[in-house]
Amino acid sequence: MRCHFGWSFVSGTALAFNTCIGGRTQGLRNTVLSAFDQLFAEGYTKGQIGSGTQVSRILPEDVLAARASPKNRDELHFDLVTSLSIKGNALLKAKSRVRRDTSGHAFRPGIPEITRFPWNNWSRMIAKLWRNPPRSLVSYGEVSGHEPLRIAIVDYLCALRGLVCDADQVIITSGAQQAIDLIARALLNAGDKVWIEDPGYAGIKGVLMAAGDELVPLPVDEQVLVVVEGVRQAPGSRMAVVTPSHQYPLGAMMSLSRRLELLKWAGENNAWILEDNYDSEYRYAGRPLSALQGLDTKGRVIYVSTFSKVMFPAVRMGYMVVPKGLAQPMIDIRRSLDDQTAIVMQPVLTEFIESGHFAQHIRRMRSLYADRQQTLLDAIKLHLNDVLEIAPDDAGMHIVAHIRPECGLVDAKIAEQAAKHKLTLFQLSEFYLGKSDRNGLVLGYAGVEERDIVQSVKKLAKIIAALRK
Ligand SMILES: Cc1ncc(COP(=O)(O)O)c(C=O)c1O
Known part of the structure; x- marks a missing residue:
């Protein structure tokens, strides 16, 4: 042509x-x-x-003819997986411990009630703030996050959680998980020993293993981390990762004497303490102890928290509060990695907090979750008392039910059967790093309507009855 x-x-x-x-x-x-x-x-x-x-x-x-056939492509992808880095492989393996995929609503832990979130107020604030945003907001902003939000967080933390800090020490992150990752990258070398709680949060383990750190799993008792055991096993460790306000998943609160013991060890060994505060806003009885950070006089504690539980997980907002001398290096490290957390939600969240809607939402959820916990306890007492041993928890969004040894049932088997009936049960043994003789279920109730809690417990009772036959 x-x-x-x-x-x-x-x-x-x-x-x-x-x-x-x-x-x-x-x-x-x-x-x-x-x-x-x-x-x-x-x-x-x-x-x-x-x-x-x-x-x-x-x-x-x-x-088009030269493109790989679908079969070739599958083989190619298989090869690519085998050529992942050591770090990539560690992260890949770790991910399998954090289950996102769930067959049903009840009783997945860590999910708040999202239908009661004040969506009308939230969307009105988004519309108002983003109809005509100022240029300063939509350009490259501060790596540490929107300053008014950091100030609002500090006001809240100092008044209610006993922290001692100012806004320059706060870095907004994409969820607590990103803060944990940043801390590991910035402060740990491959081969460093890190104390972790056993049982504990799987997301911590993945990050630390990928960083090439040596995990030192320590037992947890009714006062949380057994510090003397850490000192006995690995005194020169570089970091301790703890959930002192509500041990994850067992639920104890770290006693004052343990807090002081841990701080003393960190001060004497120049070690860091990563204080993971994921759900302390939901305390139903007694007063919470001040955060470890507030007791720290030597600048060893990094406080990490999240909005996933007090708002909704997909908001992907969290923060860390670092010791003063660490703030600028941490900000510069973050700038090398990914700059700032997406700005869109930050001014909205600031207004949400400043207008009182945030505190009101937490108050409402606290009362709702307390009722739901009671409903779950009552239903288990009624339908599963001979199988599950359960006690109230003063805080949080889940409870741990121990399987009575005389039943001869294993948590993994119950969880497997329950999944077939659209019930999501996290087995306690999975939260342990080593092999565990702890046999139980971690039951999240915060995001489940009371009616569904009762129905789901009845369903679970039937599943367990069938297993015992
Ligand atoms: C104990 C604990 N720490 C940290 C996180 C991470 O929270 P985020 O959703 O902000 O990454 C979670 C999430 O479930 C958690 O349970």
Whole structure:
């Protein structure tokens, strides 16, 4: 296909057509023009100013034919997985411990009640703040996060959680998990020993293992981490990761004497303490102890928290409060990795906190979750008392039910059967790093309606009865 004419890129085919066939009807002209355009767009023709339109030497079919067949592609992908880095492989393995995929609503831990979130207020604030945002907000902003939000967080932490800090020490992150990752990257070398609670939060283990750190799992009792055991096993460890306000998942609160013991060890060994505060806002009885950070006089504690539980997990907002001397290096490290957390929700959250909606939502959820916990306890007492041993928990969004040894049942088996009936049960043994003789279920109740709690416990009782036959 070759016409003897030149063409311009903008009106190329029109010009070409006019030169080639002269004036025919408008309809025919348009049809031919769009055919030319289509051939050009799909790569069948090419053209240069002054040299006319020519058929392409490599046709699109040739390119498509050279692409890998689906079978080849699968093999290729398999090879790519085997060539992951050591770090990549560690993260891949760790991910399998954090289950996202769940078959049902009850009783997945860590999920708040999202239908009662004040969506109307939230969306009104988004609309108001983002209709005409100031230029300063939509350019590259501060790596540590929106300053008014950091100030609002500090006001809350100092008044209610006993922290001692200012806004320059706060870094907003994409969830607590990102804060934990940043801390590990910034402060730990491969091979460093790290004390962790056993049982504990799987997300911590993945990050630390990927960083090449040596995990030192320590037992947990009714005062949380057994510090003397850490001192006995690995006194020179570089960090301790703890959930002092509500041990995850067993639920104890770290006693004052243990807090002081841990701080003393960290001070004497220049070790860090990562204080993971994930759900302390939900305390139903007694007063919470001040955060470890507030007792720290030597700058060893990094406090990490999240909005996943007090708002909703997909908001992906969390923060860390670092000792003063660590703030600027941490910000610079973060700048090297990914700059700031997405800005869109930060001013909205600031207004949400400042207007009192945040505190009101927490108050409402606290009372709702307390009722739901009681409903779960009552239902278990009624339908599963001979199988599960359960006690109230003064805080949080889940409870741990221990399987009575005389039943001869294993948590993994119950969870497997329950999944077939759309019940999500996290087995206690999975929260341990080593092999554990603890046999139980971690039952989340915060995001489950009371009616569903009762129905689901009845369903579980039937599943267990069938297993015992
Ligand atoms: C104990 C604990 N720490 C940290 C996190 C991480 O929270 P985020 O959703 O903000 O990454 C979770 C989440 O479930 C958790 O349970």
